[in-house]
Amino acid sequence: MTAKVPWYPNPDQATLLQQTVEAYRQGCHGVSGVVDTTHCLQQADLHTETYRPLWAPFGLRSQMAQSVIKTVMARYNSVLAHGHPWTRVPFTKPAFDLVCNRDDSLKAGAFSLNTLAGRVPIPFARQGMERVFDGTWQCGTAPLVHRHGRWFLPVPMTKDVAETDWAEIRQVVGLDFGINVLxxxxxxxxxxxxxxxxxxxxxxDHFKILRQTLQRRQTPSARRRLKRLGQRENRWMTDVNHQVSKALVVRYWGPDAIRPGGSDGDAGGHGAGPATGSVYVRVVVRFLADFASPLNWHGGGGRDCPPCTRSCHVIARGHGRFADFRGHRPAF
Known part of the structure; x- marks a missing residue:
């Protein structure tokens, strides 16, 4: 499971986080140049070649330097595994991979984060995360995400659970994802x-045409509107995903149900949706898999959403078959 943990740093902490993320990105870009020159993907050899230089020019601490080497190796191995020819992998976007209990740890109700200036306590949203941080879950390496002025840490969580007793299964639900029918x-x-x-x-399609029109103008006002348009579309897509997933949870959730996702029965949604225009389908698959998991189902009364305690509705109005799932307001 993945727990998306919102962080709330103050302005000084946010500046320090941006400096740390940028230094980590520059370190990855520098190590990528070494790998491109030497064609070496052995961790021990890269450590000997790049560990000390990562300290001085970039100011990275010891664990950050180790993470930089592993990040670059993973990126090159991914390129080669997909059959692409050898080429230098650029690191142009901010990146910072946090190793659990080394780069970050939970202390006194805050995340103690390893930065260029040492450990810094970062407050986070605890509501709805009680089950995640009760000591029974194990966390893994997580990338620090900064989007639209907000900070998130998508932490992969694992927990040993009892093996399913197939004799107790009374409900099997198959989900198929598409474009014309979500x-x-x-x-x-x-x-x-x-x-x-x-x-x-x-x-x-309307958003796509509008983006193309604004991109052709190449004016400052058009670029500002493109940014606002992208944020609005992301909020709308998140809301649509929430509505559909909530409807499925209300209808099918229970301790005796099996939910295979996608046409291949993989709950992660691999292979769902056509190859063309399937970005939105994959988003729906991922959101459904996350929301329908025990980690993100926190109870809640009636048909109110556990995270936001509001009534939910389905994505379209005028469809009587979804009357059981519509709330107090229309989707559009």
Whole structure:
């Protein structure tokens, strides 16, 4: 499971985080140049070649230097594994991979983060995260994310659970994801539920045409509007994903249900959706898999959402078959 933890640094902490992320990116770019020259992907050899230089020019601490080497190696190995020819991998976007209990640790209700200036306590959103940090879950390496002025830490969490007793399973739900129909759910009682996506497709096409029009203008005002448009589309997509996932949780969630996702039965959604225009489908798959997990299901009364305690609705109005899932306001 992945726990998306929002961070709330003060202005001084946010500046320090940006400096640390930028130094980490520059370190990755420098090590990438060494790998491109030597074609060496052995950690021990790269450590001998780049560990000390990462300290002086970039000011990275010891654990950060180790993480930089591993990040660059993973990026090159991924390129080669996909059959691409050898080429230098650039690091142009901010990046900072945090190793659990080394770069970050939970102390006194805050994340103690390793930065260029030493350890800094960063407050975070604790509501809804009680189960994650109760000591029974193990966290892994997480990339620090900074988008639209907000900081997040998507932490991969693992926990040993008891093996499923198949004799107790009474409900099996299959989910198929698409474009014109966002989700088609079929359960073991022979009931089929459709979530139409044509209205979503039309609106996404509208956003696409509007972006193309603004990009052709090449003016400062057009670029500002493009930024606002992208943020608005992201908020809308998140809301649509939330509505569909909540409807599925209300209808099918229970301790005796199995939920295979996608056409190949993988709960992670691999292979779901066509190759062309399937970005939004993959977002839906990922959100559904995350929201329908025990980690993100915190209870809640009636049909109110656990995170936001508001009534939910489905993505389209005027469809009587979804009357059970619509809330007090329309989707659009």
């Amino acid at each position: 989700v088609t759910a079929y359960d073991s009682q022979g009931q089929t539920t459709f979530f139409p996506g044509r209205a979503v497709k039309v609106r996404r």
